[in-house]
Amino acid sequence: MQQFLSGSYLAVCMRSTVLLLLVFVLPKAFFAQKVFLEPFGGYQIDINNSKTRLVNSGLQLAFVFKKQKYEILLQVQRSWPQSARYTDSAFTVNPNLPLYTAAPKTLSASSFSFAVGHRIKIAGRKTNNSFFVKAFTGITDQKTTVAYQYDKSNYIILNPDQTIEHAGIYVSGGFEYMRKFAHSRFFAELNFSSPPSGTIKYSASFNLVAPVSFNVGYSIQLSKR
Amino acid sequence: MYLVVIFCFVVNGCEKNRTHYYPDKEIPGVSIFSNTSNNVFSCFINGQPWKTIASTSAGFISSTIYEVAIYLHRSSALMDTLSIVWLGDGYQKNNVASISLTLPVAKNFNLKALSALQGKRLIIDSTNGFFAANNGYYGTTNTSPRGKGNIYFNTIQFDSTAANGYYGKISGLMEATIDLLTITSGRFDDSIGPEQITGY
Numbered sequence A: 001m002q003q004f005l006s007g008s009y010l011a012v013c014m015r016s017t018v019l020l021l022l023v024f025v026l027p028k029a030f031f032a033q034k035v036f037l038e039p040f041g042g043y044q045i046d047i048n049n050s051k052t053r054l055v056n057s058g059l060q061l062a063f064v065f066k067k068q069k070y071e072i073l074l075q076v077q078r079s080w081p082q083s084a085r086y087t088d089s090a091f092t093v094n095p096n097l098p099l100y101t102a103a104p105k106t107l108s109a110s111s112f113s114f115a116v117g118h119r120i121k122i123a124g125r126k127t128n129n130s131f132f133v134k135a136f137t138g139i140t141d142q143k144t145t146v147a148y149q150y151d152k153s154n155y156i157i158l159n160p161d162q163t164i165e166h167a168g169i170y171v172s173g174g175f176e177y178m179r180k181f182a183h184s185r186f187f188a189e190l191n192f193s194s195p196p197s198g199t200i201k202y203s204a205s206f207n208l209v210a211p212v213s214f215n216v217g218y219s220i221q222l223s224k225r
Numbered sequence B: 001m002y003l004v005v006i007f008c009f010v011v012n013g014c015e016k017n018r019t020h021y022y023p024d025k026e027i028p029g030v031s032i033f034s035n036t037s038n039n040v041f042s043c044f045i046n047g048q049p050w051k052t053i054a055s056t057s058a059g060f061i062s063s064t065i066y067e068v069a070i071y072l073h074r075s076s077a078l079m080d081t082l083s084i085v086w087l088g089d090g091y092q093k094n095n096v097a098s099i100s101l102t103l104p105v106a107k108n109f110n111l112k113a114l115s116a117l118q119g120k121r122l123i124i125d126s127t128n129g130f131f132a133a134n135n136g137y138y139g140t141t142n143t144s145p146r147g148k149g150n151i152y153f154n155t156i157q158f159d160s161t162a163a164n165g166y167y168g169k170i171s172g173l174m175e176a177t178i179d180l181l182t183i184t185s186g187r188f189d190d191s192i193g194p195e196q197i198t199g200y
Helices: A002-006 A008-030 B002-012 B111-117
Strands: A034-046 A053-064 A070-082 A084-091 A100-123 A129-148 A164-180 A184-193 A211-224 B040-045 B048-051 B068-073 B080-087 B098-105 B121-124 B130-134 B148-161 B165-178 B181-192
Touching (some): A053 A211, B130 B148
Antiparallel strands (some): A034 A211, A129 A164, B040 B048, B080 B098
16 A cells, blocks of 8 residues: 555556546536445456455445436445465475475455546436446556465475565446436446556566456435536 | 767667566575576575676677576596586675586586486585585686585476577576585576587
8 A cells, every 4th residue: 555655656647547537527527417425345356367356345426417328436446355375386405304395375466446437328218227338447556465384494485476566557347237216226237447557577476456346336315406 | 968878878788687686575685486587596605695697688888798607627537527607796795706516427418418407406415516606707716615515406408409509497496515605595597598508
């Protein structure tokens, strides 16, 4: 998180995002017909790392415009790690010990992101059941924590992984089903995200996370003009 | 200002760093143990970190630098000797300019035969080879006593092309005692081209 806030690259990203908000989003949001607060949660798998799983939670503000065909979304999202177990190899030159030992490894990926998005209705204009497409652009900070359990005093791991934190810009998009009630809405979505921009500067065995999310959420109406 | 930039460009032009030094988080002071041709050897000598010189390919006016060299010494004795020499990044704190492993080899020795050592851990006891910590680059100033130790070759492979000679890579772990010097936590990961092999 410290790197997330202190990196100069990220500072540029954050300034750009704030500028984007000020110029394009907030003026539009002022003219929104309705505003919804939308907590959501779900589960994520990772296209780039087959064993990575995350539990996802987030909160977004939805600014609904005339005829409810288009909405602007401001989203904050936190993905919580689910540990994935692997095994690396460790060796020793001590002739009194076996040459090789297994080194169990646990990888835990987590992320924090902020994004601005669009929700566009594509079906169900005159019913309570609607379908939307969504697209987001934002900044994300990912951290993959690496923990080893082995005899560290006698063995040395071959090609060890190291905990890596990386921040960058990302885009995402997906489909959403929404059920409308009197003053609230329920939604379920499938969302595909890119990994953050940039590359890992280490020869790690894992890649930056590119999550596929299945989320469910609830819209609570805050205001109506 | 522009002249300075152009001068730096000319001096360093096209020079490429072949060494990738990734610090070992478990043992600060040495690189990770790898077999991905990071072109680095690092260790502790009497507790002080020691590493090889950064390997770079030639620029416009700079020459190629290698961190490791292999020498085959022909002699009139029953066996010839093969030395793997890691060249230090200067003398560093321990006055050691290079560390070497010397092994006896048959007269008709072929570098491809070294592949037999892959995955093997050897006890070097001065009769079947020796370690040395030299105060000069090998072949110029080698005054080191012969040392004992252990070495593990995770990778050791050589192949030849008819026109260009041998290419190979080596990686592994080592520890040694050479007179008053104790080498610990040694790990090496090198790619080797024909320019680094002498005596063939």
